[in-house]
Amino acid sequence: MRAVLSFILLFSFTLSGAGAEPVVIRFSHVVAEQTPKGSGANRFKQLVEEKLAGRVKVEVFPDAKLYNDDEVFIALLNNDVQLAAPSLSKFSILTKALEVYDLPFLFNDLAAVEWFQNSETGRRLLNALDDKGLKGLGYWPNGMRVISANKPLRSPEDLRHLTLRIEPSKVIEAQYQRLGAIPVKLPLADTRDALRRELVEGQENAWSNIYSQGFQTLQTDITETNHSFQGYMLITSKTFWNGLPADLRSELDTILAQVTEEVKTQAAEQADRDRQAILAAGKTRIIVLTDQERANWRQAMMPVWALFAKQIDPALIATAQAANAGNP
Ligand code: SIN
Numbered sequence: 011m012r013a014v015l016s017f018i019l020l021f022s023f024t025l026s027g028a029g030a031e032p033v034v035i036r037f038s039h040v041v042a043e044q045t046p047k048g049s050g051a052n053r054f055k056q057l058v059e060e061k062l063a064g065r066v067k068v069e070v071f072p073d074a075k076l077y078n079d080d081e082v083f084i085a086l087l088n089n090d091v092q093l094a095a096p097s098l099s100k101f102s103i104l105t106k107a108l109e110v111y112d113l114p115f116l117f118n119d120l121a122a123v124e125w126f127q128n129s130e131t132g133r134r135l136l137n138a139l140d141d142k143g144l145k146g147l148g149y150w151p152n153g154m155r156v157i158s159a160n161k162p163l164r165s166p167e168d169l170r171h172l173t174l175r176i177e178p179s180k181v182i183e184a185q186y187q188r189l190g191a192i193p194v195k196l197p198l199a200d201t202r203d204a205l206r207r208e209l210v211e212g213q214e215n216a217w218s219n220i221y222s223q224g225f226q227t228l229q230t231d232i233t234e235t236n237h238s239f240q241g242y243m244l245i246t247s248k249t250f251w252n253g254l255p256a257d258l259r260s261e262l263d264t265i266l267a268q269v270t271e272e273v274k275t276q277a278a279e280q281a282d283r284d285r286q287a288i289l290a291a292g293k294t295r296i297i298v299l300t301d302q303e304r305a306n307w308r309q310a311m312m313p314v315w316a317l318f319a320k321q322i323d324p325a326l327i328a329t330a331q332a333a334n335a336g337n338p
Contacts, residue, residue, distance in 0.1 A: 032067045033254065037093040038082055040074040040198050042222035046152055046280055047095055047242055048072050050273040054093075057265045065258065074199040080178070086247045087143055095150055095242040099179035107138035109318060110326040112181035114237045114311035118334045120151055120278055123239050125333035131326060136243065145251050147244040148266055150273045153216030153281040154236035158229040160211060162297055166310035175201045175213040182214075182238075185314045198223065205229065216240040218277075221284035226294040233297040235307050241277075244270075 035058070037051050055068035071077075077085050079100040085091045098111040110116065117123045126132045127149045136146030157163055159172060170190040176182045178195040186193040194210050198219065204210045205228040213225060219240070220226055244266065251259065288294050299307070315327075 032065055033258065035066060035068045035093050036071065036076070036091040037068060037095075038071045038076040038085065038091040039095055040079055041072065041219060043072050045218040045222050046273050046277040047150055048222075049276060050150055050269050051095070053272060054265065054269045057268065058262070061265060062258070062261055066262070074197065078197045078199060080197070083142075083144065086245065086250075089247065089250055092250050093147075093244065093246050095244045097152075097177055097240060097242055099177040099182060099240070101139070101243065102179045102181075104142055104144075105138050106321045107135060107323075108243070109179070109181050110322050110330065111241075112179045112185075112238055113315055113318070113322070113327070113330075114181075114185050115308045116327070116330050117154075117239050119154065119236070120239070120274075120281075121336075122330070122333040123151060123241065124274065125336060126330050129329055129333065131329040135326075139245065140248070143248050144245050145248045147246060147251075147263075148270050149241060149243055150270060151239075151241040151277040152218055153240060153277055155214045155216055155238045155240050156220070156232050156234050156236065157214045158212055158220060158225055158232040158294075160230050162231045162295065163212075163233040164297060164299070164303060166307050169212075172212055173210045175204060175210045181314060181318055184317050185311050188314055189310055201225070202228070217281045217284040217288070221288055226288045226291065229294060231295045231297060232288070234299060235304070237307060237311060 037054065039047055039051055041047050043049065043052060051070045051072065055070050058066050058068050071091075076091065079096040080103065082091065082094045082096060083104060086094060098108050101108045102112075117126065132149075136148070139146060157169075157174070159174075161168065163169060166189050169186065171192065173192045173194055174186055175196045176186065176193040183193045183195070194204075196204055196210070201210075201213055202223050202225065205213065205225060212229065215225070220232070226232065254262070285296065289296055
């Protein structure tokens, strides 16, 4: 009799859904936790577990502990992870549609990037991976890129013959080849070691990645070129996302929208904070370019646009330029 009662109890518990396993979202990324993306991922976990307790569980894997960015796309499609936010430059292997983001001197600042991404054109780009089974859920910024080396880089000519770690983007590669430098594509996780062993002599990145990876301890000079945008697209697999109950998807969308706003604020503040911390440590010079010097960098890098003119939709460039004027 007792066995029958237990069976009935277990049966009704299961039917009520009270015993259902929570959906697990594994979020893999390659940066340190104390960066805008790292904090954003942790904040997402915190809010999901507050608002969807028992229904959704989030596991965050920072610092490429689980996957590097070139592996994460397959991991998403295999449902080994459910959320990632690779740098926009890493999408080069999947689509040409996002190459626009790497054009040097396309955006004046983070505000222009935000205008662009909020525009209809920018939002449309979130669908760029639709035919690959991936869905863009939003954009997170990091910062503008600066260049470091073990010598002062005041003019683009100073880059000649310098080996530089870059993200795996064809546009970035062409940009440095044009300047006579030798770009080397490496995962972020291997860059510190490559600098330490002098396999590469310099690198480019946003302030938060430089500071959190400790690149400034291995480089004497950082030139504040602010020549391109470094930021992310949050992606998931369409199969996973579309398989979620509609109410859960909507709750997750709302949480992501809140985290996105927080990441934007943090990115702007953290760029200043990490720059200041590097300066205060007193080991690395920061080269602030004059208007004329920056114009020289611009002039040297801009011919790269023509190399990609056939594959980058001119409408994207026009919208980005309008974004600089605050009018997309
Ligand atoms: C990232 O910010 O996610 C990584 C960028 C890089 O590979 O330098």
